[in-house]
Amino acid sequence: MNKINILDPKVANMIAAGEVVERPASVVKELVENSIDAGAQAITVEIKNGGITYIRVSDDGGGIDREDAVTAFQRHATSKIINAEDLDSILTLGFRGEALASIAAVAQVELITKSMNSDEGTLIRLDAGKMIKKESIGCPQGTTIVVKNLFYNIPARMKFLKKDATEAGYVSDVINRMILGHPEISFKYINNGKEAVFTPGNNNLISCVYSIYGKDYVRSMLPVEYDENGIKVSGLVGNADVARANRNFQSFFINGRYIKSKTLTYAVEEAYRNMLMVNKFPTVILHLNINPAMIDVNVHPTKMEVKFSNEKQVYQAVYWAVQNALYAKKHIPEVTLPKKSAFHYIPPASEKMKISEENQQQEINFVKEKVYIPEVKLQVPNFEKVPSSVSSVPNVNHAQNIEPKEEISNKNLEAPRLRDYKIIGQVFSTYIIVQKEDEMFVVDQHAAHERLRFERLLKEYNKKNIYSQSLLIPVVVTLSGPEVQVVKENMDFFKNIGFEVEDFGNNSIVIRQTPISIEEKVLKDLFLEIVGIVQSNKKDTITDMEIHTLYMIACKSAIKANRNMQQEEIEKLIEDILQLENINTCPHGRPIMISMSKYYLEKQFKRIQ
Ligand code: ADP
Ligand code: MG
Numbered sequence: 001m002n003k004i005n006i007l008d009p010k011v012a013n014m015i016a017a018g019e020v021v022e023r024p025a026s027v028v029k030e031l032v033e034n035s036i037d038a039g040a041q042a043i044t045v046e047i048k049n050g051g052i053t054y055i056r057v058s059d060d061g062g063g064i065d066r067e068d069a070v071t072a073f074q075r076h077a078t079s080k081i082i083n084a085e086d087l088d089s090i091l092t093l094g095f096r097g098e099a100l101a102s103i104a105a106v107a108q109v110e111l112i113t114k115s116m117n118s119d120e121g122t123l124i125r126l127d128a129g130k131m132i133k134k135e136s137i138g139c140p141q142g143t144t145i146v147v148k149n150l151f152y153n154i155p156a157r158m159k160f161l162k163k164d165a166t167e168a169g170y171v172s173d174v175i176n177r178m179i180l181g182h183p184e185i186s187f188k189y190i191n192n193g194k195e196a197v198f199t200p201g202n203n204n205l206i207s208c209v210y211s212i213y214g215k216d217y218v219r220s221m222l223p224v225e226y227d228e229n230g231i232k233v234s235g236l237v238g239n240a241d242v243a244r245a246n247r248n249f250q251s252f253f254i255n256g257r258y259i260k261s262k263t264l265t266y267a268v269e270e271a272y273r274n275m276l277m278v279n280k281f282p283t284v285i286l287h288l289n290i291n292p293a294m295i296d297v298n299v300h301p302t303k304m305e306v307k308f309s310n311e312k313q314v315y316q317a318v319y320w321a322v323q324n325a326l327y328a329k330k331h332i333p334e335v336t337l338p339k340k341s342a343f344h345y346i347p348p349a350s351e352k353m354k355i356s357e358e359n360q361q362q363e364i365n366f367v368k369e370k371v372y373i374p375e376v377k378l379q380v381p382n383f384e385k386v387p388s389s390v391s392s393v394p395n396v397n398h399a400q401n402i403e404p405k406e407e408i409s410n411k412n413l414e415a416p417r418l419r420d421y422k423i424i425g426q427v428f429s430t431y432i433i434v435q436k437e438d439e440m441f442v443v444d445q446h447a448a449h450e451r452l453r454f455e456r457l458l459k460e461y462n463k464k465n466i467y468s469q470s471l472l473i474p475v476v477v478t479l480s481g482p483e484v485q486v487v488k489e490n491m492d493f494f495k496n497i498g499f500e501v502e503d504f505g506n507n508s509i510v511i512r513q514t515p516i517s518i519e520e521k522v523l524k525d526l527f528l529e530i531v532g533i534v535q536s537n538k539k540d541t542i543t544d545m546e547i548h549t550l551y552m553i554a555c556k557s558a559i560k561a562n563r564n565m566q567q568e569e570i571e572k573l574i575e576d577i578l579q580l581e582n583i584n585t586c587p588h589g590r591p592i593m594i595s596m597s598k599y600y601l602e603k604q605f606k607r608i609q
Contacts, residue, residue, distance in 0.1 A: 247265065483535065
């Protein structure tokens with residue numbers, strides 16, 4: 001056995017640094033927390049090269065007295081607690097006295113500070129934890145810490161850092177949290193010389209949301225204000241328009257500290273139950289004010305996870321806080337159902353007025369099919385007008401024959417096709433019935449169209465020629481810091497699948513060209529989902545990722561179920577789908593069509609035994 005030694009403080013600091021300082025973003029987090037603890041009203045964060053070569057945090061807080069300036073860089077040096085009892089009532093963000101020592105151990109650090117009590121300021125410089133300079137300096141009250149060349153003395157750690165842009169994304173996420181946690185403080189964030197975010201510090205959370213997420217979010221956030229059992233819950237929750245494909249836009253703060261907690265996540269998602277589509281997560285910013293004695297923030301070394309002494313009370317307070325906020329505005333559209341089943345009942349016109357629009361449409365279709373079919377059969381198209389090449393099986397179009405539409409029937413005449421099938425019509429605004437020889441097919445319009453769209457996209461993609469169109473009005477999408485970086489690092493990928501996008505600053509991306517024409521909201525959703533795929537694509541090959549994305553584009557651009565289709569559209573769809581070889585499922589694996597034989601029907605109706 002080797003002899004047991006007490007570690008040299010320098011080595012101990014380097015080990016501690018491993019826990020506290022993982023990357024530039026962790027340095028920014030510790031420094032900004034110190035500024036907040038010092039009572040700052042304005043904090044500026046500046047980084048260069050993702051914070052790897054340069055981080056500066058300046059504040060107008062209380063500053064550090066000259067005699068404490070050196071001590072601050074020693075391990076377990078803190079002004080925030082003195083004894084064990086203090087741990088139960090911590091209201092500051094830091095209290096371990098580890099951050100400055102750890103950061104100084106793995107970088108070149110400069111501190112400039114002046115407290116209210118001092119006439120002049122102090123400048124201290126440390127290289128890898130060793131003090132190389134200490135002198136007086138004239139400066140305003142407050143503290144500036146500059147951290148240069150992080151991990152310059154630990155090349156092994158340096159290797160784990162990602163590209164500058166990725167590290168900058170993490171920094172921006174930390175800053176966003178600080179901003180949302182402290183709307184009373186004015187923040188300025190400068191990245192590579194450019195001002196990226198500025199908040200006014202007017203103690204209004206909505207101003208922070210505007211600065212970080214953009215104006216779209218401001219319109220979609222509802223205020224939360226609730227108090228139960230001494231647990232105060234306040235903040236903002238987003239409606240369905242700003243629901244996201246992941247939980248990146250959920251921020252929880254307890255007494256101003258950003259935390260992660262499954263209890264809070266569950267409570268929020270329960271409160272949103274049935275309001276959002278599957279795999280959509282709400283945007284929420286919630287502040288909890290709780291007696292510090294009821295929480296233990298010391299569970300996790302990076303102080304993000306908390307334990308509550310009464311989980312149930314906290315859960316309930318958050319659940320009701322969110323429910324109240326959501327339902328106060330009643331933004332779940334009310335669904336009115338028809339009074340009686342459309343199968344047996346044709347409502348008089350007066351009653352029809354009361355039926356919601358969608359149901360009414362379905363009902364009218366049904367009425368057409370059911371009631372007028374015998375008549376239609378009598379109205380055989382006028383064969384004199386039909387060119388001789390047209391098949392002897394006329395394509396009877398029920399809807400057209402009831403209300404003939406000149407331009408459509410002309411089109412049909414212009415493009416006569418020989419067909420060995422007959423389209424019977426659309427049912428439930430979702431399925432198309434086709435008769436071919438002794439078979440009847442029921443085609444799912446969405447699944448079929450999705451498959452066709454996918455096949456076409458794949459063909460175009462393989463030819464490196466995805467059809468893409470410019471948007472008249474470019475669409476701006478707000479993302480989280482890491483998401484923006486994912487987009488920036490994968491510009492080629494987005495180009496290949498037909499998206500022309502550009503960085504728009506302030507954590508947003510502008511979409512100028514797209515492979516499909518869909519409404520803005522759906523386009524935004526699609527784009528966010530694709531970013532999600534790319535972000536979680538660490539192991540997949542690039543091709544898998546692209547195929548997966550093409551599926552998604554196909555799905556989003558395909559005709560939806562519950563939509564009445566024009567006769568022309570139906571004909572085109574059926575013609576195309578019947579030409580596909582050996583493909584009977586949509587890209588998601590659901591069937592495109594099912595079939596039923598004449599023989600089967602005759603058996604069912606006991607015409608044959
Ligand atoms: P902790 O925050 O856990 O106390 P740190 O290592 O982060 O430990 O900081 C050590 C001490 O240095 C703090 O307790 C505080 O007294 C002082 N300090 C650090 N940053 C600032 C700042 N920006 N303004 C005023 N005092 C500061
Ligand atoms: Mg600290």
